[in-house]
Amino acid sequence: MQTHQYEAIIVGGGGAGLMAALYASRSVKTAVISKLYPTRSHTGAAQGGIGAALGNLEEDRPEWHAFDTVKGGDYLSDQDAALTLAEEAVSAVIELEHLGLPFDRTPDGRISQRRFGGHTSNFGDKPVRRACHAADRTGHMILQTLYQQCIKNEVTFFDEFQVVDLIRSGDAVVGVIAVNIDDGELHIFHSKAVLFATGGWGRVWEITSNAHSLTGDGNAITYRRGVPMQDMEFFQFHPTGIYKMGILITEGVRGEGGVLINDKGERFMEKYAPHIKDLASRDVVSRAIYLEIEAGRGINGQRYVYLDVTPETVNRYLAEAGEDRRITREYIETKLPDILDFCRTYLGVDPVTEPMPVQPTAHYGMGGIPTDLHGRVVVDAQRTPLPGLYAAGECACVSVHGANRLGTNSLTDLIVFGRRAGKHMAEYCQGADFVALPENPAGEIQEELERLRKADGTRKPYQIREEMRQVMMKHVSVFRTAEGMQEAVETIRRLKDEYANNLHIDDRGKRFNTDLFEAWELGCLLDIAEVTAVSALAREESRGAHSRDDFPKRNDEKWMVHTLAYRAADGGVELNHKKPVDMSLAEKDEKFKPKERVY
């Protein structure tokens, strides 16, 4: 078994991992380990934009951005984190431009910005242009730019290496175990510090915008090694996924003027969010779509509604709203080229002349590995850091996004907190020594992988996975009830048992054994599904993306706390509800105090 030594190990080559790598590698010996070639990370799928109050087209301020973030998060966001995000967003976006990112430009040559859901000026007054974008390929440009800069700076990569375990020795974090996917060999990476940037876990649900690779590996690995998962009950359903396929249609479509329409031809968001309508927060819009569908107003009574961005419709509503702006077919072609391509390819629908059939799709995990503002993983309600362990990006929970993330804030999060984590990690490594590896650090995981490779039961991974995805879609999605969630918990536990005792895989080889890795990833998904359902069942209120029929109101008296879920000794989930939300802005300013959320 090969052992490598790097001061800093970064697991994941998406936006967060690469940003951290650029910073860490400036001063300490750093390696990035990624199960995908970095340019294939799902950051590349991000479409609409990255939020920053540049004010290039109209007045904007970081404090308005912070306010929108806190309100969008239904007051569960840590306010110090929201402010950090909003303030540092500006320099983060400028830094990306300096690194060569080809943003769209305004006529005077500045970075172009557009509207996005929940982003407003003057503390909720009216929609503001804050989303910096490169057509509808913003994530692609970010990922490419960061990867290019990593090449320029000769960052070391281990591509197509899958990290499967974290090595701890006493209180210290001393490295990770990874498998070289190509030949199946295990490698030990001995380090002073480890950063997880493994992205999301949308594959827990049946309909999702997430890549097949988004299986929450980092969250599951750290959870199994004693780190809690925070706020996992908050998982965002994006309102507009392509019907049945889940492929995302960016909120930028509505930012450009697109509207949601029900079977009666009504622009129904006027009813649910009279003020900013189709640009309300995602949780609000997703619930509205569900309610329309439940009331029989889905298109032809089916489980979808229309998203209409044809110039005819958009211009009619713009005129009605008294706005001067009008859009043309050509404008849509240049601003949303990929969306048009998806619809034409997969649906045979041309969005410049026809509406798109959409339904909510599992999209983004607000929760994750708890960290402080430096990306340090914190393991309890008192926010005690675990030295040497870091997390950033979607797998982490700072918590900026609280109970519901605003569009464009994830890309901002990757850059702002990826940068912070990379810097802090480098400083930490400079002041720390290597701690000796424990004896046979790979023993446990090697045994588990061998078990999977030889698994000879009767249930194939995909059968277990599909059952999990369906039950989570049915009971732990946009609307939830105690009975439903209870059923989900029981189903997941039964599936975990089958996974442990009755699994079957076909490929017994070493080389590029994707059968084996899919099975291992299923184990991660099951842990995450269980934590999500258990955390959701315990939170007896409705807040942000967590909406319960049996507890329809937000309860600030009791629930202004984060959920911490630990893995119990018996393998079950242990919850802690003692970590209060940071309210530092509300202490100085009335406006940041929790109030009813209307859009």
Added chain:
Amino acid sequence: MQVTLRIRRFNPEKDQKPYWADYTLDNVEPTDRVLELLHRVKWEQDGTLSFRRSCAHGVCGSDGMRINGMNRLACKVLVNTLGEGDALTIQIEPLLGLRVIKDLIVDMEPFFEHYRSVMPYFVNDDPPPEDGRERLQSPEDRERFDDTTKCILCACCTTSCPSFWANQDYLGPAAIVQAHRFIFDSRDHAAEERLKILAETDGVWRCRTIYNCTMACPREIEVTRAIGEVKLAIARGSVE
């Protein structure tokens, strides 16, 4: 409908040489993606079938392969674009010109090596604007290189090129596309160096303007045209 996937398989761990294997699937929807069919084979019939994939909607570049003789992303090809009727056979092979690791998975290292050799990164060592803001660029200057920013490094173009099949030292269309993206960016300062690299023996002059790359690109980049622009810039000694 019924679809038979005829797949070129090879696992050097146990096979002497590559072979064709047929898998028949019932209840295929004409709008299914080829990637979904591959998944069905893997999940329902034979878990040893190996291929790469991630995003499943044509943006990550993982699943380039030869489908009925054309380089395509499996997630971007719908069954109904390959034929009609109650029964259909689809032939699937790994990309040509790169070593097969297993089944549809090829060794991407030589491809990425060529990519890295053209300085595929932004170079501008001038201090950024004093106001701490972005460098300015007009929409027209931005438009100049828009097409080549779309590349997802799937290798469909390079591995469809007869010149590359003949000589794998040829940098190939993808690397040239990546270089083009920076050469024509008004903010970048290393165009000259890149043009020098591309003017060498294994650079642009190996391109015979066959257009396979343009046909193959799943992002609809006008690859041949980009290569032509680079050739012209080399010939003229300027990017104007």
